[in-house]
Amino acid sequence: MMGGVAYPMLTVVTFFPLIGVLVLLFIDKESKNLIRWVAFITTVIEFILSMPLYFRFHLGTYHYQFVERIPWIKILGASYHLGVDGISLFLVLLTTFLTMLSILASWSIEKHVKEYMISFLLLETTMIGVFCALDMLLFYLFWEAMLVPMYLLIGVWGGPRRVYAAIKFFLYTMAGSVLMLVSIIFLYYHHYKVTGELSFSLIKLLATPVPAVVAPWLFLAFALAFAIKVPMFPFHTWLPDAHVEAPTAGSVILAGVLLKMGTYGFIRFCMPFFPHASLRFTGLFLVLAVISIIYGALVALVQDDMKKLVAYTSVSHLGLVMLGMFALTLQSVTGGLLQMVNHGISTGALFLLVGMAYDRRHTRLIKDYGGIARVMPIYSAFFLIATLSSIGLPGLNGFVGEFLALVGTFKSHPVFGALGATTSVLSACYMLWLVKRVFYHEITVTENLSLKDLGFREVVICLMFSIPMFWIGIYPKPVLKRMEPSVAHFIAQVKGEAAMAIEHSPQAKEKMSLAAYLVEERKVEVRP
Amino acid sequence: MSVQMLSVSIRPLLPVIVLLVTGMMVLFMDAFGAEGRESHYGYLGLAGLAIAGWLAFKMWGTHSLSFAHTLITDKLSIITSLIYFLIAGLTILFSPGYLRQEERNLAEYYALILFAVVGLVFMTSAQHLVLFFVGLEVLSISLYALAGFVRQRDLCNEAALKYLFLGGFASAILLMGMAFIYSVTGSLYFQDVARYVIHSHPSVALLLGIVLVLVGFFFKVSAAPFHAWAPDVYGGAPAPVAGFMATAAKVAVFGVMLRFLGMAVYPLKVHWIAVVTVVSVASMVIGNFAALRQDNIKRLLAYSSIAHAGYALVGVAAASRQGGAAVLFYMLAYSLMNLGAFGVVSLVGRKGERYVKISDYAGLAAKHPVLAAAMAICFFSLAGVPGTAGFMGKFYVFASGVRAGQIPLVVIAVLNSAVAAYYYLRVVYMMYMEEPKEEYVFTIHPAAVIALVIIVIGIFQLGLIPGGVLSASYSSFAWFMS
Amino acid sequence: MKLWVLGAVFIPLLGAAVNGIFLWITKKKAHLIAVPALFASCICSLVVLSKVLGGAHADFDLYLWIPVGKFVVPVGFLIDELSAVMLATVSFVAAWIHLYSIGYMEHETPRGYAKYFCWLNLFTFFMLLLVSANNFLLMFVGWEGVGLCSYLLIGYWYEKASAANAGMKAFVTTRLGDLGFMIGLFAIYKYYGSLMFANVFSHASILSSSLITVITLLLFVGAVGKSAQFPLYVWLPDAMEGPTPVSSLIHAATMVTAGVYMVARCHALYNLAPFSAEIVASIGAFTALFAATIALVNNDLKRVLAYSTISQLGYMFIGVGVGVYAAGIFHLFTHAFFKGLMFLTAGSVMHVLHGELNMQKMGGLIKKMPITGWTFVVGALAISGIPPFSGFWSKDEILAGAFFHGHPVVWIVGTFTAFLTAFYMFRLIFLTFFGKPRDAHLYEMAHESPPVMTIPLIVLAIGSALAGFFALGPHGGIVGFLNKTLGETVAHGKEAAGVGHLLLIISVAMGVLGIALAYSMYIRRVPDPVVMARTLRPIYTLLYNKYYVDEVYFAFIINPLVGGSRYVLWKFMDVAIIDGVVNGIGRLCRLVGSGVRQFQTGYIPDYVWMILVGAVVIYWIGILF
């Protein structure tokens, strides 16, 4: 494998936040500032630690890099197996980046600061774990474990309906992913039956094609888990609730990283595992993606609550990512992947900015604002930049991803590409309308007259967000170059294996119903 | 089968003898010792358990059949013994504070727990149904007494009464089943039954016997539809005892169930898998759904334990060595988290267990963060969040189910576990997301803290690095037919 | 060459960046950065133009922008005759308008002032990028970038509701067009495998003409939005809410002509898609007439100019639609001067009248502000096609092209529109600058603008007056020069010089006629316009309300969309149905839970029953399996 680094970089990156947790445990909970600084410094170091991943990443190979592998549960064949490739690299970086800024944005939290920071650091570890894990069991562990800190973040530090939102978030996600667990187990044993080796290794499991008769079902089980996380229409309703109720930083992470896990799941697991089934369901997912795009945008258009609006835009944007992925061209997938990063940055920034307004006015209703560009010029400027990034204005990051995804989609599915492109108009509608109602016009609400503009800390946050927006918008090549080999490999995997699966699947099994297959399976087992 | 000569080796009984002696010592010291040292009996009991555990552990890897082949010492019996010792130890750690506050800190309590453990050990070491039955009765009778131990409390009495009648009824059914099996096979040795079953066609009477025995088992593990006693008894019994009942008996009965099904009547698996499957589904559904509307945390835990029995039965329905290992592992995990939960309940409940509503936990995290964290960890583990023992247990059980082709059952199980997350989360939500309504004035006995620490460590250990325990439980089922 | 091009394009960006980042420092001194930047850029552009005149071409990449597999898009520049002319035009006009802005914006707040110059610089950068890009995507960057700056500048006075609305309307409407443009780009990439102009145009003919038709139509949709053609023109009149120099630069001289440039740039494709070309010409002709009729009755100084712009843009599209691309670009070039000029003069009037725009309140202003007035007259003469002013030359090229390329109807419409143009322009002049002052108070306020504003007026007036003479240069003048890039269109002059002259005379006559009619109506009051409005009330009302297009859009598109989204999609579909199902499942579970609980009676005999029944049931299950 590539990247023979001397020290376990990924382990360090994944678990470093836990050191911060340990330190926090021994700090008196009343010294809030110390707690904040410790947490912040932890995430800064974490971010710095994750930078070498970018710089030492080998270009031109799709193999996993910085791989670490030690046996974990020998009897199950599970191993502690980490690695990143072009697909996950930027998601890891995005995570460390966003977490750092989220902590910085959480300075205004006054309630249970210690617990808050601990939850956040735990969340960071689990999120990075999800993106780095190359062992299915390890992946699932991080995947579900992540729910707990997020549940607490929403439920403890959230808004008025936080409990409903938190429980809905938890249950919805969990309900989706349990079926995936069954599928993972099935794959695991299928691999065992074929090769005689117990292993959860992603690479090994990928090498064992699944019988055509069960593949669609397994695919759907995986897809359900990920589609809920994405969230795709019609599984999206947890998202507005969760976003609206979550604390600002929670929303940032939720939108910035958690949603990506869904799309990441599709590209890393769902589609490569079941290429044949993926192709079979392409139509369905393209339709759902387009519905998500348009529907999310239209619903976002008419929201009264800023956060809810931004939440629905996530539905729309992630729909675009899904569209790109299922279109299965190099450009569309790369674009989708880049769009994941972009969405994390721009929507993260938007949530943060909405949160800053909320900190000042304690309302997120659009009608309570209006004309604040006059009193908060810096804020407005940054909001505008984030808006433009979000609506895909050329020169900013959103455009590159959006255009690539759409141009690639158009290449293979012109109609969907064209329908997906409506996002450019719709996003302009909802975002600019929002900007107009919040920032423009005269100030009608007197409280707004005395709003303070951003402080130093907030400006720093916004600047940090702006840098990647411009960078990816103007010079995305380093990013794209790192993604490309992995994406190409992904496409080859899906398309190539799908072709093989069609060739090699025996007709008899093809026609067998699932029930019959299961009975057959059990018979094999029953034989004494 | 001809009558075997008595094998004289008493070695396999050493741990049990230690326990018996400890139990007797407790009673004698109580009879002749000074007043007011009741808690010390608990520590004496702990010492006994530790010694017994050490002795049992030393036997790891040995395999022997003794006492005319009625007693088996194998990995399963040792590992389950160790689990009982652990459970009993944790229960004892939770007890002194609780009993003192209930003014029932009697030596008999500790003695009864130790004797119950003796019964448990014999249950899983039995190769003969009669030995099992007598062991079961030792356990049951201890539990009847323990359930009603705080005799001045209404609920305690009621719990004891219900447990007594229903337990007695189940015992009678179990006996009837044994009688039927005996009528067909002519022996109550597992091996003899197995020998008979392999070579003969199943008769209606034999199936009836098996089913009745299974009913007895199901009753003890509180699987639906034989679960009805559980909520009432767990709800009424003193919280530490409820924890003990909910865990120890289940571990033992699952162990025996696996021995019985996996060894004695394995060839009839088509029949018993169907039975186990149905019961498993019923348990999961009834347990989880009924728990959704519970306000009383003890009853909630009871319903949850019904559901957990259902999950574990998935592993039984897998009818494989791996399934057995999974069930064993699951039971260990389940024991830890349930003991932790009941332990916290015993602390928060205060005198007379007046605070056992879920709403009584509002804001606990703000007042007792460590206690709340322990409770939350137990509950997340019960909900099956990865990284905890509960997840690993569920995972392994479901894995065995999938491997055995029981996919519909596993799907039902995972969906149920998603439903279950709701009520677990509700408690966590109460602790963390509600404002405290009261002051939470209660003292936490240091022993209870130790127990909670052990439990939390155990939960994470089993959840993150379960390899050793998994291997051990896998190797415990080497005898499993397949 | 490379450096000059980069200089021309990026110096404004630099200016924008400096003003943008150091907004707090530059404040009222922002113009000290912005204006020199623009003049530097202008000089660079002129150098580039001169080199191109000498026969030099350039097509170079700065760096690879988006390389994904075969999709490789650089940041690269293409300098040929077309882009050189565009570069020069844009930077030249922009430079003077920047200068003018110093005076016009003097009363703004320091922050606003710096912001204004930042955006204006940024706009120029994007516009230059648009015209000098060597691939579709980079052109699209400029295309969208100018849209953004247009949005920002229209909404410059964002506290005014109308300005805020107008900005958004402009952006969204043009984005609607851009959607088509974008899909066009997708199609180009899909079928040509590249977005580089060089690759696409050199292989233009590899596709079937139907496919090319589709692509070109999609591209044209973008042009319709950006260049405010029917039916997406509605944003442009509203865009007048912005500061007048902005209207001048963006909404008259440069940005709105981007669509024309784009069509001209894609002439290789349009040549292969006659149907698309036909559509382009038809839309252009229709828009020209349609907008002109609205301009006839409008009383708002800037809006008349805005409708005039739309109308003139229609002319340009006639030009590029009928195949005389060079003529279209030539008209773009002259239009940049005279329409830029007219807006600036209008701005000058507004400036001294403190924002008053109603022509009916003005009159006789020429006495108070002679430079402004007379330069406006120059512009009006140019637009009316009176020789030798610039508009005459370019409009004539277009109309002749239309006639000779077999579009007589277009020619008739164009010529009639020329009459209307002359009429409404001089109506404007007579109402504003001549006659008696109708509002004494306003008249009292009026005075000539400061030199920083009048100098650009004079410069542009000279341009408007004389730019047409470029047509007389050697080798076909500017048209011939442009044709080096735009391909050899059939030279109509050779075919029928006589007919050509006749057309010329008709067109000039139309202009003169329009002026005369305006003079008679608004100076002599025969026939009295008020009486006419009364007699032709239905028509007047229709025109006065701009054919009710905005109202129709609101009633049939925007309101249904918003209402449908709110009540059908959100409240019904999302909250009631989807979330209802989700919550319903939860509620169902709880209901089942309540049901299951009922078994738990607490009564021991009942439990015994349950056990017994359970035993029987599982026994039968055991037997049956």
Place this chain on the structure above:
Amino acid sequence: MIGWYIFFLFLALLILLSAVGVVVMRHPVYSALSLLFNLCVTAVMYLALMGAPFIAMIQVIVYAGAIVVFFLFVLMLMNLKRGEYEDKMGPWRIVLGIGAFLIFLLQVIALSGKWKGWVHPGSRGVGIGEISRLLFTRYVLPFELVSLLIFVAAVGAVALAKKRL
């Protein structure tokens, strides 16, 4: 042969009737007495028909003699005040008396060693020696465990019932 059947049916009828009695008797004491009767008749059956004299004896001594009497004792303890059963006992007194006499008779016969002729010839039966041999070989462990069982029951009962708190 048929005689044995009749005898069996007779005893079975008695057993069932007394069992029904246990279930349906209004008064708990009657139920207890029914159970006592039931157990005794069962003992008779063991003795006469099933060749299990030892069990029969234990049945009577332990079960009937100790356990049921224990029940009665508890019953009395709790229900003495009601005094209901005194009135309603009339017709049953004779039956019970006859029953008691019969049992006594059977016991005498059994103990006198003259019972062999009464026993169903099909059952050779197993001797007490066999029972004890089994008890101390195969069943030695359960047997020992039973001692613990009884002890536990005692400890438990004491814990639940003893005066000291």
Place this chain on the structure above:
Amino acid sequence: MGIGVFPYIVLSVLVFLLGALGLMIRRNAIVMFLCLELMLNGVNIMFVALSRRMCSAEGQVIVLFVMAVAAAEAAIGMAVITAFYRVRGGVDVDRAQLMKW
């Protein structure tokens, strides 16, 4: 051969079921306990019958154990019932309905 084992089994099951019936229809705790004993008695009949059938003492040994168990249960049972009686003032199990649902 005499009476086969079958009638005894029928008898034993009937007794057993009657005991169960008693548990289901009676409310008095002590009577219910009697019914429990009745059930055990039913089991005993079966074991003894089997012992005879198989010419083995095993069944009878088991019966001994059952009796021991019954005795132990009786002891603890009476203790529980007494405790219950003390607190509730009665032994009817419908008093034991504090906990339900």
